Amino acid sequence: xxxxxxxxxxxxxxxxNRTRSLxxxxxxxxxxxxxxxxxxxxxxxxxxxxxxxxDDAANAVFIRSGATTKAxxxxxxxxxxxxxxxxxxxxxxxxxxxxxxxxxxxxxxxAASFRNEKNNYSLRAVHPDHQYLExxxxxxxxxxxxxxxxxxxxxxxxxxxxxxxxxxxxxxxGKYINLSGIPYKVVGVFAxxxxxxEERLLYMPLSTAQQVYxxxxxxxxxxLTYKPxxxxxxxxxxxxxxxxxxxERFLVAPNxxxxxxxxxxxxxxxxxxxxxxxxxxxxxxxxxxTLIAGIVGISNIMIFIVKERxxxxxxxxxxxxxxKSIVAIIxxxxxxxxxxxxxxxxxxxxxxxxxxxxxxxTYFITNPSVSTSxxxxxxxxxxxxxxxAGYLPAKKASKIKPIxxxxxx
Amino acid sequence: xxxxxxxxxxxxxxxxSLHVLKGIDLSVAQGEMVAIMGSSGSGKSTLLNIIGMLDxxxxxxxxxxxxxxKNLTEKKAAxxxxxxxxxIFQSFNLINYKNALExxxxxxxxxxxxxxxxxxxxxxxxxxxxxxxxxTHLPSELSGxxxxxxxxxxxxxxxxxxxxxxxxxxxxxxxxxxxxxxxLQQLNDEGKTILIVTHxxxxxxxxxxxxxxxxxxIMEDKKVTQVRAELHV
Ligand SMILES: Nc1ncnc2c1ncn2[C@@H]1O[C@H](COP(=O)(O)OP(=O)(O)OP(=O)(O)O)[C@@H](O)[C@H]1O
Ligand SMILES: [Mg+2]
Numbered sequence: 001x002x003x004x005x006x007x008x009x010x011x012x013x014x015x016x017n018r019t020r021s022l023x024x025x026x027x028x029x030x031x032x033x034x035x036x037x038x039x040x041x042x043x044x045x046x047x048x049x050x051x052x053x054x055d056d057a058a059n060a061v062f063i064r065s066g067a068t069t070k071a072x073x074x075x076x077x078x079x080x081x082x083x084x085x086x087x088x089x090x091x092x093x094x095x096x097x098x099x100x101x102x103x104x105x106x107x108x109x110x111a112a113s114f115r116n117e118k119n120n121y122s123l124r125a126v127h128p129d130h131q132y133l134e135x136x137x138x139x140x141x142x143x144x145x146x147x148x149x150x151x152x153x154x155x156x157x158x159x160x161x162x163x164x165x166x167x168x169x170x171x172x173x174g175k176y177i178n179l180s181g182i183p184y185k186v187v188g189v190f191a192x193x194x195x196x197x198e199e200r201l202l203y204m205p206l207s208t209a210q211q212v213y214x215x216x217x218x219x220x221x222x223x224l225t226y227k228p229x230x231x232x233x234x235x236x237x238x239x240x241x242x243x244x245x246x247x248e249r250f251l252v253a254p255n256x257x258x259x260x261x262x263x264x265x266x267x268x269x270x271x272x273x274x275x276x277x278x279x280x281x282x283x284x285x286x287x288x289x290t291l292i293a294g295i296v297g298i299s300n301i302m303i304f305i306v307k308e309r310x311x312x313x314x315x316x317x318x319x320x321x322x323x324k325s326i327v328a329i330i331x332x333x334x335x336x337x338x339x340x341x342x343x344x345x346x347x348x349x350x351x352x353x354x355x356x357x358x359x360x361x362t363y364f365i366t367n368p369s370v371s372t373s374x375x376x377x378x379x380x381x382x383x384x385x386x387x388x389a390g391y392l393p394a395k396k397a398s399k400i401k402p403i404x405x406x407x408x409x
Numbered sequence: 410x411x412x413x414x415x416x417x418x419x420x421x422x423x424x425x426s427l428h429v430l431k432g433i434d435l436s437v438a439q440g441e442m443v444a445i446m447g448s449s450g451s452g453k454s455t456l457l458n459i460i461g462m463l464d465x466x467x468x469x470x471x472x473x474x475x476x477x478x479k480n481l482t483e484k485k486a487a488x489x490x491x492x493x494x495x496x497i498f499q500s501f502n503l504i505n506y507k508n509a510l511e512x513x514x515x516x517x518x519x520x521x522x523x524x525x526x527x528x529x530x531x532x533x534x535x536x537x538x539x540x541x542x543x544x545t546h547l548p549s550e551l552s553g554x555x556x557x558x559x560x561x562x563x564x565x566x567x568x569x570x571x572x573x574x575x576x577x578x579x580x581x582x583x584x585x586x587x588x589x590x591x592x593l594q595q596l597n598d599e600g601k602t603i604l605i606v607t608h609x610x611x612x613x614x615x616x617x618x619x620x621x622x623x624x625x626x627i628m629e630d631k632k633v634t635q636v637r638a639e640l641h642v
Contacts, residue, residue, distance in 0.1 A: 005524060016506030315502050318463060320491020320519040320567070323483045399483065402490075403463040406502060 010333050020308065024301040024334070025341035028382055031294025032342045035287060035378050036349025039370045042283040044357070046276055059100070059230075060133060061239055062263040063091075063222040063246065072253035081250050081259045085210075085217040088127075090249070091224065091242070098238045100227045103127035104219035106209050110179045110202065114166040121162060123179070123202045125209030133223050134192065136203075141173045141188030148205040155208075157188035159199040177202075182212065232270045239264030287378070294382050299389030302334055306393035313397050314405025323398035330394040331387060338386045342379030349375070410571060410602050411460065412436045416469035418455055429455050431625035433469070437604065439570075442597040442635070444613035445606045447622035453606045454575055456622070460604065461494050461573045462486050474570055491519050495564030497574035501556040503548040509535060509559045510544035516567040534562040538592065554585035561592065565601075572596065572603045578612055590615045591638035611636075 014021045065081040088104045106125040111118065130136070131143045136157075143157055156177060163172050176183040184204070192198035210217055226235050243262040244254065252259040306313075313326055353369055397405070418430040429452040437443055445453050458464040459471065462478060471478045474493055481489070496502075503512045514531035522530070535541050538558035548556055557577060564572055574593070578586035590612060597603050597617075605616060613619050614636045621629040 005518060008524075009518070012506070012511075311502075312504055315504055316515070316519075317487065318461075318490060318496050318502070319516040319563070320487050322487040322519075325519070401464055403458045406463070406498070 006328070006332075009329060010336060013329070013333055014337065020305060021337055024298070024305065025337050025344075027297040027301060028294060028338050028341035028379075028386070029345035029348065031290055031297065031382060032345030032375065032379055033349045033352075035290040035294075036346060036370050036375050037352060038286045038290060039283060039374065040349070040353040042279060042286065043369060046279050049272055049276060049279075058265060058269055059225045059228055059235065060265045061224050061226060061242070062261075063224075063242070064220075064261045064263070065250075066258040066261065068252055068256055068259040070253040070256045072256070073251050075251050079259075081252065083219045083222060085219065087246075087249070088219060088222055091222060091246075094245070095238070095242060098226050098230065100225040101129040101132045102222065102224040103130040103133055104206050105130070105221040105223060106206060106213070106218070107220050108209065108213060112162070112166060112202065113178045114170075114172075114175065117166040117168065119162075119165050121200060121202055123156075123204055123209070125204045125206045127206055130203070130223070133225055134194075134198075137191045137193075138188045139191055141186070143188055143190070144203055144205050149207045152207045152211050153205060154182065154184045154212075155187045155205065156184045157190055157203040158186055159201045160189060160191045161196060161199040162202060163189050165200075226266070230266075232266055232273070235266035236264060236270070239266060291378060291381055291385075295385035295389070298334075298338065298382060298386040302330075302386060302390035303393050305334070306330060306390070306397050310397060310400075310405045313400075314402045317398075317402040318406065323395075326398035327391070327394045330397070331390050334386050334390045335383055338383045339379070342382055346372075346375045346379065410437050410439045410441070410474065412470070412472040413460070414470040416456075416459065416466050416471065418452070418459065418464075418466050418468075429625055430459075430466070433622075433625075433627060435620065435627065435630075437602060439602055440597070440600055441618060442594070442603045442616045443605070443618045443620060444616035445604060445620050445622065446608060446610075446613050447628075449608065451622040452625050453608075453622055457573055457575050457604060457606050460571075461496055462490055463496075487519070491516060491567055493570050495567065495569035495572045497557070497560050497564050497572065497577045499576040499579040501548070501553075501560045501580075503556060503559060503563075505548050508545050508547050509540060509551065509562075512548070512559055513563045513566050516563060520567055531562070531566055534565050535559070537565070538562045552585075553581050554588060557581060557585075557589055558592070561589070565596070570602060572601055574603065574605045576606055576608075578607070578609070586612065587638045587641045594635070594638055 063083070065083055068075065068077050068079045068081065071077045083104070085104070088102070092099065092102050103126050108123040108125070109120060110123045111120050124130070126144060127149065128144050128146055131138070136143065138157065141157070144155070147153070148155055156179070158172060158177065166172075166177065167175070172186040172189060175186050177186055179202070190199075190203075206219070226238055230238060239262055243260065246260045246262070247254055247256065250260060309330070316326060350370070357369070413433055413435040416430055416433040417428070419426045419428045433456060445456065447453050455464070459466050460473075462481075473489070476489070478489070504515065507515070510528065510531050513534055514527040517527040517530055532541060532544065535544055538561055540555060540558055540562065543551060543555060548559070551559065557580075561577075572593075577593070578589055581589065593603055593605070594615060605612070607613055614633065615638050616633070617635050618632045619629070620627055
């Protein structure tokens, strides 16, 4: 039955009944287009969420200090809490079971110069573990290491933009950069996905900075990552426990929100994960909704087409068409139109997403796109629905007595 | 050719039923040209449609070319319609998006002929009805008489044993009607069996036998001397 003549019949019918073909095709194109765009936008939204946290490790915990706001155990309010190296060691040893990487941090602003180029930068003095916490990508040379810590070497690792600012075309490795009058040897250059600000930075061994800036053992902040095998709840419990113990250690009231602050990414992540799954459900509903609308549309059109063709079916039957050939001609035509139209909708949708994608960044939509397989499955679903929707009326039409189909009314 | 015995047909209208054919006995031999007459609503079309297997009788026997037509599957019915029967309708019933040649070739498609063969045969029949020059025209571009001639060519295309025409001239003016009748007579001369439903006496007179229906039974069935249509054209 699927010979060239059969297809000739189909093409003639499609071609000669353009309005009908276009209308039914348009419904499918529109459904797939909408499906693609909505799905793409939703994907873009969840990409934005994912991207917001590529800068830092997803399992990070930041510990900062401030002044107490409450009097506690005979201590006055307004006392400044200062972390020191011993606090770092305390966390590292006492929470060893849960801590993956840990680093202290000191912040400084420095005026840097190399030959004739000068600029001001932020400096972070850190432990070697900091590299993993910040996802720093050293693409030239090396990062701070334990030996630097032990002997307090005067070395720095510079950001890509610092290198571009100060060193221009010169290879910075092994060169000496001047920071507020003291020369430091550049041992590495790094990139960071966190953006320009993260690449306009210098890293220095913590011990070196402590010696140079004040000769003390103060640290501004302690960052760590918890072990990845902890689940959300364990990670949150760990963070709360850490906070509680630190508050005890510094004689800070348990409900003091400023003196010791433990920011736990797990809390954040739990929210994001929930948000993402809500988003996923919304996406699913949108997708289903569009598809159902498409299915209803196609079903209506199929019923309409069969009705419109009833007389033609009667004529064909009077001329000797078998019921099977009647069903086939209607169904194959609809499948053909649906496939082409669906494909067209896919191309259009992907095209629009690609074209509009970059300008949507302002609306928290990053790289909106859909997987081709998803859209193809959607199209196949529509084709299946169209086939099913068309089959019943086509079957019915193929069974009516020719005389009924031919009646002039 | 065909043999009908005690044929009954009723239509359900709401709760009641309308008994249209109340025991028809009719036999038609090969080569006959029969006019079926009767007042409007007497059941002429109903009878012709049953003969043409477009509709089914409720009761009675119908034998077409030695084949009893009863409880046929749709598939079988399709084959018989295609092989034995050619239809001509009052309203032509051409497929509006197919041109004259394609309309004529359609029954041949359902016979499973190759495209080339179909076109050849279709052209032959179009030429027979004098419309070869119009083969690429759509039905909407043809006059009523031309449409009916295309319909006749289509009915003839599959070379049926029996040609059935339901008021073939009903939608045409007198001159064109006689034209069509002349052609049908010519076909009959060549041996084709033809049944024509009409309520026009002059058209009936151009057949060889007139069957009159009234109230669902055959009131009169007589052979007549054929009036040749070409004398009136
Ligand atoms: N499908 C149907 N359902 C119900 N009643 C019908 C149906 N077809 C025909 N009838 C009725 O059956 C009767 C016979 O109809 P038929 O068409 O056979 O008449 P006819 O002799 O061909 O009349 P006309 O000369 O007007 O064409 C009419 O009363 C008509 O109303
Ligand atoms: Mg009638």
